[in-house]
Amino acid sequence: MSARQGFWLGTISPGGLSVYACDMTVYFPHPRTPGFIQIHRHDAAAVRAELAAGLLGPVACTAPKYLYDALGSRLFAAITELAEYYPTRTEAAIVARHATEITATLPREATLVDLGAGNCEKAARLFAPLQPERYVAVDISVDFLRDALQRLQCEHPQLELLGVGLDFSSSLTLPADVGAGPRVVFYPGSSIGNFTPTDALAFLRQARDAAQGGAVLIGVDLVKPVSVLEPAYDDALGVTAAFNRNMLLHINRLLGSNFDIAHWRHRARFDAGHSRIEMYLDALQEQRVVWPGGERLFRRGEAIHTENSYKYSALAFEALLLEAGFSRIRCWTDSRNWFAVFTAQASA
Numbered sequence: 001m002s003a004r005q006g007f008w009l010g011t012i013s014p015g016g017l018s019v020y021a022c023d024m025t026v027y028f029p030h031p032r033t034p035g036f037i038q039i040h041r042h043d044a045a046a047v048r049a050e051l052a053a054g055l056l057g058p059v060a061c062t063a064p065k066y067l068y069d070a071l072g073s074r075l076f077a078a079i080t081e082l083a084e085y086y087p088t089r090t091e092a093a094i095v096a097r098h099a100t101e102i103t104a105t106l107p108r109e110a111t112l113v114d115l116g117a118g119n120c121e122k123a124a125r126l127f128a129p130l131q132p133e134r135y136v137a138v139d140i141s142v143d144f145l146r147d148a149l150q151r152l153q154c155e156h157p158q159l160e161l162l163g164v165g166l167d168f169s170s171s172l173t174l175p176a177d178v179g180a181g182p183r184v185v186f187y188p189g190s191s192i193g194n195f196t197p198t199d200a201l202a203f204l205r206q207a208r209d210a211a212q213g214g215a216v217l218i219g220v221d222l223v224k225p226v227s228v229l230e231p232a233y234d235d236a237l238g239v240t241a242a243f244n245r246n247m248l249l250h251i252n253r254l255l256g257s258n259f260d261i262a263h264w265r266h267r268a269r270f271d272a273g274h275s276r277i278e279m280y281l282d283a284l285q286e287q288r289v290v291w292p293g294g295e296r297l298f299r300r301g302e303a304i305h306t307e308n309s310y311k312y313s314a315l316a317f318e319a320l321l322l323e324a325g326f327s328r329i330r331c332w333t334d335s336r337n338w339f340a341v342f343t344a345q346a347s348a
Helices: 044-055 070-079 086-097 099-104 142-155 197-210 226-232 239-255 314-323
Strands: 002-013 016-027 035-038 111-115 134-139 160-165 183-187 215-221 264-271 276-283 287-291 294-298 303-310 327-333 339-345
Touching (some): 035 142, 044 239, 044 287, 070 142, 086 226, 086 339, 183 197, 197 314, 226 276, 314 339
Parallel strands (some): 035 160, 111 134, 111 183, 134 160, 183 215
Antiparallel strands (some): 002 016, 327 339
């Protein structure tokens, strides 16, 4: 970008003011803007079919991805600031304390692929120690991701940023635009816990392939007392409750249903047998929920199962990484062993 401008320049000397014209071209650098690739396409009919099938199951359920519309993403960002919600700050403290050791196990100047990027803040903390060649933010919440990348580009004008709108919960297939060469696949925040152990194994195998000979950096929530676990998913301020109930409004828009959030209560419990936190919405009264082509009568106290979050021991998750084909696995934890950060090499 350039602009040709004329200037009147002057000098003051003992003899008086001298004025002369100067014609010059001023060059402005082209501002870098984030790229964006939309892979996840909204298939309204498929979404309605998936939601209806879940709501009509023996136990009504929904996929956790429907928690994350634009408002849901902002509510989750607020959850990470809560006193009860330890994973985000504990993970951040581990990475800050061991940054040199952690990044020493990862390829430098690689492509940093951030899965479930959200507001991109976690990955941004890695830019200085890791010096990535480019940053690729992957998320299903497209509008939220676009805004986050625009802000991030202003803070890091020289770094190439790429957003990918993708639902990687079913298939982690990245576009060729992400680039060749080794990648660091970053999956923070214990989101791996949303998968069943069987599905987590399949996902980790896809992550190994996506790394293209690089590595993964992944956060894992560890088993701990119920007195710590349950408040993290049912905070006193009610932000997690709002996050969970907001999903009903999202479903109303997608399915054309008539959920009334005033008639539903958030509940979270730890199932020790499955080693997982379970989140539910409980009907406060009998109600008939209808949508085009279907309906369900919910009895008072009947639940919709909205999310699982599996908790691992460090040894159990290391075994899962080995089974997925990773090598040279390293693990760092906090002093209370509440959370773990793993790196693992995708190459043999």
